[in-house]
Structure formats: C-alpha cells, structure tokens
Amino acid sequence: MAKRADVLVIGAGPAGIATAIAASLKGLHVAVLDYRKPPIEKSCGEGLLPNAVSNLRSLGVRLNSAAGFPFCGIRFSDEEFSVSARIAKGTGYGVRRAELHRSLVERACQVGVSFHWGARVTGFDERGAQAGGTHFPCRWLVGADGQNSTVGKWANLSSQQSRLTRFGFSRHYAVAPWTDLVEVHWGPGCQIFLTPTGDNEICIALLSHDPQLRIERALTYFPEVAKRLEGSRFLTAELGGVTALGRARRVVSGHVALVGDASFTVDGITGQGLSLAFQQAILLAEAFERGDLDYYEIAHRGISRAPWRMTRLLLLMDQSAWLRRKVLRLFAGNPALFTKIMSAHMAEAAQESLKATEVLGLGWQVLRA
C-alpha cells in the first residue's frame, strides 16, 4: 500500500502534470501514475497559444527561446488565398513535446509532486486506485488518461455520442523558420500546419481522414511548402495518433474528475488542446481548494463552448472544399474579420473568446460571400 495522497492523478501527460502542479500549489499532497516513462513523446503540432503560455507561467513554468520558439500569429492558406492574423496580446510558443514534458515534470518535482512511472492503473474504488499490485489510496482521483479515457469509462462519465475522428502525424525538419507565424495549409481532404520550434527546426503536423497518408506524400499537395523543405534533414521519427472532437457526458462523479483530452478533446487543427488542459487543471485545483467538484463541472462547461464551436467551423472547412474556399475568400478580402476571429481563438484570456452570435454572424457573411 502506497502513502495516502490528497489527489491521485492517473496520466502524466500535460493535463495530468499541470493538475498535479496546480493542486500542489494549493498545499495538497499529490501523486501521479503513468504506465510510460519520461520524456513522454506524442504526435502534436506543438503550438502553445498565448492562453497556454500564460497559464503555464502562473503554474511556475516559464517558456523562453531556449525551450522553444515564440510565434506572433497564424496564417491560413490554400492554393488560391492566404490571410494572416497577428496575436494582439501575449505570445505563442512552439515547444517540442518532449521539452514541454521535461519542463512540467521538473516544476512538479520542485513543488513536491511524487511520480510513479511504469505504473498502469487497472482499476479504482472509492478509496483509491490499483496499479501493478499496489493500492494507491487517495481522497480525490483525477482521470488525465487522454482520449478514450479508461477512468471516464470506469466512472461512467463517457459519452455515447460518436466522435469526429481524424488521423494526425508529426515530425521535425531541420530548417530555419521563414516566418514567425504558425502556418496552416489547407489541401484536398487534409491540412498541414507548420510550427517553428527552434532557430533551426520546424514541427510539421498533418491531419486527415486517411490513416495511410503520411507527411512526405501529403507534401506533394503543397508544392510551396515542399520547396522550402527541400534537402532538409528529418530530426525526429514521424509519430502518429488519432485526433477527435468529443467530450465526456460529465467531468465529475463523486470523488473522480476528468481533465485534458479525457474530459474534452478538440481536433488538433484548433491548436487548443493544451490551452484547454492547463485552464482545466487550474480550475480543478480551485475546486479541490473549495472542496466542491461541482464548481469544476460548471466552469469546465463554460470554457468548452467556444472551442467546440470553433472546432466545428474548422471541421466544416475540412469537409467541404466549397465552404473552405468561400471562407478563405471572405477572410482574404476582409483580413480584419480574420484577425478578429483568430484573436478570439488565440486570446490570452478565455473570456475574450468568440460568442455564439458572432459565429452565426460569420456564417451569414460566408453565405453571402
């Protein structure tokens, strides 16, 4: 039997470690279990929006150009149109996933979180969780175990609703960034997005419905990007994974709460998964402090609405070439509108995010374009 924790976190991805740090900063004793061992890699676009950067800062994780590459905005392009928006407030960072994981673990250890690596959780009850023959007693249990959360299933929190699922691949290329923007290139049934992650490297992520499509073949759809990458070395292996839009039915049940992709997952194209994970982590720690997990349930719902709407919009653009062309033509002709929408999407503060009426207004303008 392990020592009793106030909070036991299952999953040491970004959401789990951020929750552990936030709870520890509230004076709670926190233990984290993960069946993998650090540094934990994952297929990811590796863009941290300003909201993620400022929430990390509040947890004591400071990003600088030694850890990643600052970016100042975003550009959308297809074969015909190109439009960009600058971040109004704050900075985004491109940070390698392994580096982000290392920084989070380092900070968590500083604030007294204990880690149990190589420990797969196989079940839990109201007193704690079971991993590798050891019982880990706790007061609160956090499921931070990613998409298709097993904790969510055990706690009967999973939704029966089908998810909008796609496939994602990513790898690093040795090439100096040619821009301080994250570039999203829209192609036939797929997108690639480019995030600078260092002075001499770029992370390329591919998203599509085709599990067979890989980055090198997809680049043939994007000749301009392929030309820029010509002759550059691969710095890492190509990693693959599934990306989806879906949410748990609820995020709290008794002493169990879900965070990160386990609670709500947005398609990688939004670049918002990590921002959401850090916001949720901070809100959940506040709920622990109040001794009221319903506070987290309500707050979680509040911060999920705008990203849900934005993801739906971007996925509609993926599904319909006609709509994508209309939207990009509208934005290219009205860059101020694109800036407004992207500012809301990338906002440092969650309350600046896009409202439902504004999304409806955008839909109306697209139809008229």
Ligand SMILES: Cc1cc2nc3c(=O)[nH]c(=O)nc-3n(C[C@H](O)[C@H](O)[C@H](O)COP(=O)(O)OP(=O)(O)OC[C@H]3O[C@@H](n4cnc5c(N)ncnc54)[C@H](O)[C@@H]3O)c2cc1C
């Ligand atoms: C292609 C792609 C591109 C993306 N690009 C971006 C981007 O640019 N910006 C952005 O913000 N987001 C992006 N995302 C989303 C982002 O990667 C996720 O939102 C984020 O990884 C969620 O973190 P998490 O901690 O919730 O889950 P995960 O990172 O999946 O971590 C879950 C952890 O739980 C552990 N675990 C699972 N089950 C158990 C168990 N039974 N016992 C013990 N441990 C367990 C796993 O080993 C894992 O370490 C992208 C996603 C994809 C697929």
